[in-house]
Amino acid sequence: MRRESLIVGGLCVALLVGALPLIAHHSFAAEYDSNKPIKFTGKVTKVEWLNPHIYVYVDAKDESGKNVNYAVEGGAPNGLFRQGWRKDTLKIGDPISVEGFLAKDGSNTVNARAWVLPDGRKLFGANNEGAPANP
Amino acid sequence: MRRAVTAGILILMVAGAASAQWVDVPLPGVPRDRNGKPNLAAATPKTADGKPDLSGVWKNLDAKYLNDLASDGVQVSFTPWGAALYKERQETFSRGRPSESCLPHGIPDAMMVPAAPFKIIQTPGVVAILYENQNRFRQIFTDGRGFPKEMTPAWIGYSVGKWNGDTFVVETRGFNDSSWLDDGGHPHSDELHLTERFRRPNFGRLDYEITVEDPKAYTKPWTASIRFEFLPDTEIMEWVCENERDAARSVGK
Numbered sequence: 001m002r003r004e005s006l007i008v009g010g011l012c013v014a015l016l017v018g019a020l021p022l023i024a025h026h027s028f029a030a031e032y033d034s035n036k037p038i039k040f041t042g043k044v045t046k047v048e049w050l051n052p053h054i055y056v057y058v059d060a061k062d063e064s065g066k067n068v069n070y071a072v073e074g075g076a077p078n079g080l081f082r083q084g085w086r087k088d089t090l091k092i093g094d095p096i097s098v099e100g101f102l103a104k105d106g107s108n109t110v111n112a113r114a115w116v117l118p119d120g121r122k123l124f125g126a127n128n129e130g131a132p133a134n135p
Numbered sequence: 136m137r138r139a140v141t142a143g144i145l146i147l148m149v150a151g152a153a154s155a156q157w158v159d160v161p162l163p164g165v166p167r168d169r170n171g172k173p174n175l176a177a178a179t180p181k182t183a184d185g186k187p188d189l190s191g192v193w194k195n196l197d198a199k200y201l202n203d204l205a206s207d208g209v210q211v212s213f214t215p216w217g218a219a220l221y222k223e224r225q226e227t228f229s230r231g232r233p234s235e236s237c238l239p240h241g242i243p244d245a246m247m248v249p250a251a252p253f254k255i256i257q258t259p260g261v262v263a264i265l266y267e268n269q270n271r272f273r274q275i276f277t278d279g280r281g282f283p284k285e286m287t288p289a290w291i292g293y294s295v296g297k298w299n300g301d302t303f304v305v306e307t308r309g310f311n312d313s314s315w316l317d318d319g320g321h322p323h324s325d326e327l328h329l330t331e332r333f334r335r336p337n338f339g340r341l342d343y344e345i346t347v348e349d350p351k352a353y354t355k356p357w358t359a360s361i362r363f364e365f366l367p368d369t370e371i372m373e374w375v376c377e378n379e380r381d382a383a384r385s386v387g388k
Binding site: 078082103 | 234
């Protein structure tokens with residue numbers, strides 16, 4: 001229950017600051033392609049709550065219908081923690097939708113702009129410094 | 136909608152108070168209103184000797200200064216060496232920046248990472264800055280010493296500070312040439328000389344001005360002005376760089 005409250009609270013704070021870019025410590029453009037926006041829905045397979053940026057791995061289908069495991073880069077753990085995220089906000093097996101941008105190196109790495117939970121709540125936990133305002 | 140947002144914030148505050156020892160700590164010494172809300176417009180705190188007390192956790196609100204210290208239209212006049220290096224970094228989208236390999240941010244960019252605030256601890260003789268970013272620290276000596284005759288090249292150099300009225304003036308030399316002034320790649324050499332001016336006009340605000348002098352990289356000094364905001368009731372947390380993938384994945388164009 002408390003966890004739910006935290007997510008809702010964090011979401012409200014995120015909405016308040018939603019117009020501001022959420023910040024990483026590095027340039028977006030060296031790694032990610034703003035011309036390759038991506039949206040997918042899948043299941044969480046692994047969460048790395050580590051500095052300098054969290055990674056959430058998500059099993060999903062790519063555009064051709066092939067199964068892929070996306071490595072989704074998010075924000076810095078402490079910054080997310082201050083927003084109300086916790087290490088177990090996303091758990092293995094959770095369904096999740098991700099909006100972000102694909103890496104330039106051709107891998108299945110994604111820079112997240114927003115995470116959408118099954119009930120439609122949207123968590124901004126992106127690492128999108130330098131990324132376009134809207135995918 | 137406003138009611139829902141307010142409710143959300145209240146839920147966050149209540150739930151946070153029950154569970155978070157790091158980010159909702161009602162710290163003493165913070166002026167508060169009747170409801171316990173920090174009053175950031177209160178007067179500047181003072182130390183026992185009457186100087187403004189800069190102590191507290193501070194945060195840069197605008198990532199643009201991390202990307203480009205010369206935002207806000209600051210004119211930067213490069214030497215040919217500085218111009219070539221900056222151009223190369225810009226063209227490769229900052230590939231090779233130190234933090235891509237878990238190497239440190241320097242001055243001032245360790246303070247410019249909005250997701251990682253910094254803590255100033257002002258004591259007689261030394262002002263310490265604890266950067267949450269990569270958990271590094273900096274000492275600014277205020278006991279009247281000058282620069283040592285010999286300095287080993289350092290990422291954050293050697294800093295001495297003194298008060299000029301209500302402004303804390305810090306001079307730093309003794310740099311290596313490894314750090315970048317910002318993620319955009321404004322370069323510097325080991326001839327870098329920084330002058331920083333800190334002023335706390337009220338409880339919640341810290342005005343910061345930095346002048347960059349480096350005859351190898353710039354034909355004349357240039358100055359950037361940035362404002363930090365007091366972050367109440369939070370502590371600096373652990374930050375160990377253990378999962379950095381940027382260097383391996385950086386394409387750079």
